[in-house]
Amino acid sequence: MSSPGARGRPLSPNIQIYRPQLTSVLSIANRITGVILSAFAVLMVVWLIAAASGPQPFSTVQRSIGSLFGQILMLGFTFSFFMHLCGGIRHLIWDTGHGFELRSIYASGWAVVVASILLTALTWGVSIWMGVG
Amino acid sequence: MMGKEKRLPLIIDSSDQLPSATILKRFPLPRNFGVAPDSRIEEGQVWKAPAGASRTKAFTIYRYDPDSGDNPTLDIFEVDLDDCGPMVLGALIWIKNKVDPTLTFRRSCREGVCGSCAMNIDGTNWLACTREIAETDEAGRIYPLSNMRIVKDLVPDLTHVFAQYAAMEPWLHSKTPAPENERLQSPEERSELDGYYECILCFCCTSGCPSHWWNGDRFLGPAALLQAYRWLADTRDEATGQRLDDLEDPFRLYRCHTILNCTRTCPKGGTPARRSPRSRK
Numbered sequence: 268m269s270s271p272g273a274r275g276r277p278l279s280p281n282i283q284i285y286r287p288q289l290t291s292v293l294s295i296a297n298r299i300t301g302v303i304l305s306a307f308a309v310l311m312v313v314w315l316i317a318a319a320s321g322p323q324p325f326s327t328v329q330r331s332i333g334s335l336f337g338q339i340l341m342l343g344f345t346f347s348f349f350m351h352l353c354g355g356i357r358h359l360i361w362d363t364g365h366g367f368e369l370r371s372i373y374a375s376g377w378a379v380v381v382a383s384i385l386l387t388a389l390t391w392g393v394s395i396w397m398g399v400g
Numbered sequence: 401m402m403g404k405e406k407r408l409p410l411i412i413d414s415s416d417q418l419p420s421a422t423i424l425k426r427f428p429l430p431r432n433f434g435v436a437p438d439s440r441i442e443e444g445q446v447w448k449a450p451a452g453a454s455r456t457k458a459f460t461i462y463r464y465d466p467d468s469g470d471n472p473t474l475d476i477f478e479v480d481l482d483d484c485g486p487m488v489l490g491a492l493i494w495i496k497n498k499v500d501p502t503l504t505f506r507r508s509c510r511e512g513v514c515g516s517c518a519m520n521i522d523g524t525n526w527l528a529c530t531r532e533i534a535e536t537d538e539a540g541r542i543y544p545l546s547n548m549r550i551v552k553d554l555v556p557d558l559t560h561v562f563a564q565y566a567a568m569e570p571w572l573h574s575k576t577p578a579p580e581n582e583r584l585q586s587p588e589e590r591s592e593l594d595g596y597y598e599c600i601l602c603f604c605c606t607s608g609c610p611s612h613w614w615n616g617d618r619f620l621g622p623a624a625l626l627q628a629y630r631w632l633a634d635t636r637d638e639a640t641g642q643r644l645d646d647l648e649d650p651f652r653l654y655r656c657h658t659i660l661n662c663t664r665t666c667p668k669g670g671t672p673a674r675r676s677p678r679s680r681k
Contacts, residue, residue, distance in 0.1 A: 274438055274469060275549075277549070278435070278549060279462070279520075279547060279548050279556060280439075280441065280543060281547040281613040282427055282434075283426065283432065283434075284523055284541070285427075285520070285610075286419065286426060286524050287423075288661065288664055289410075290659055290660040290661050291659055291661050294657060294659040358658065361658050368671065369669075369671075372660050373411040374411055
């Protein structure tokens with residue numbers, strides 16, 4: 268046995284070696300998209316302030332949103348929104364005490380992924396079709 | 401939605417299924433990311449298979465010798481598959497008998513009942529005795545249970561998690577006088593304990609819970625919380641109020657974020673996380 272004092276017992280690795288699974292990846296994705304949405308809320312305030320300050324600043328903001336970088340950002344925000352929304356619904360279902368069988372966990376998990384992608388595509392499809400943005 | 405499909409390869413039906421499609425075998429982090437100097441893993445030695453072995457397979461195994469004063473290392477062992485049992489535990493026993501007698505690990509029943517040989521195999525926690533060698537990756541990676549203080553090699557110090565288990569007072573509390581015979585339950589009442597009574601205390605779940613990694617000192621972790629629910633759900637137990645009061649704490653219970661790594665890894669097919677929302681009621 269170890270003699271105390273010389274050195275503490277090492278901690279076995281956790282995040283460094285544990286396999287990414289749908290369970291943990293969706294959990295961290297829900298957090299990350301939540302953070303992204305907070306940032307988006309700040310940008311939305313900037314957009315509103317610009318709109319309230321007059322046509323000149325508003326068109327500047329509109330132009331940066333319309334740029335390629337701005338559009339990529341908006342796509343990311345849209346996806347984050349739907350991912351966080353679907354993930355939130357999944358959590359609400361869990362809060363009722365349902366869906367904890369492994370099969371359900373995986374089914375609802377992939378449903379969140381697929382639904383987020385589809386809803387994002389739908390939103391962009393509709394807005395492009397309607398000529399918005 | 402997708403639940404209707406018969407057997408999508410991406411959907412895991414039971415915890416013993418190996419991941420069918422994982423893009424990453426581990427998170428894209430440096431091996432020793434955020435690891436304290438004492439816990440950093442260094443390169444170890446290679447133990448060649450004995451001469452004449454025709455069918456061999458390599459295993460990468462976490463080693464730590466408290467007497468050496470050195471950091472943990474990763475040793476590579478070549479195992480003679482024709483000379484050892486079919487399970488990962490068989491390979492470990494073969495190494496200990498034939499190659500390096502100092503390789504240290506816990507084992508007892510070799511049939512998934514005792515929970516002693518829980519370890520991290522290819523990135524997920526499982527029992528070495530119920531994981532086939534054929535199911536492991538090339539140079540299969542064997543680490544001790546994640547996020548544990550290591551006594552030696554694959555032997556973790558379970559003092560803390562057992563203390564958390566004991567704090568749940570995992571026995572029947574009753575105030576009413578003992579009946580002449582047993583306290584009976586109907587089959588329906590008994591079935592409420594399915595998914596909970598099976599726990600063998602291997603701590604695969606608690607060791608695989610990211611929330612317990614970051615807050616294990618105050619968050620009870622899946623194994624202990626499963627036990628808490630097991631007694632809350634027991635119709636014969638009469639301390640429900642007190643048990644709930646003891647759980648009511650920002651950390652003890654509520655650091656469960658339903659990540660559900662616990663259910664994915666439970667070697668007994670248990671559902672550790674299910675009790676969480678119910679206990680919140």
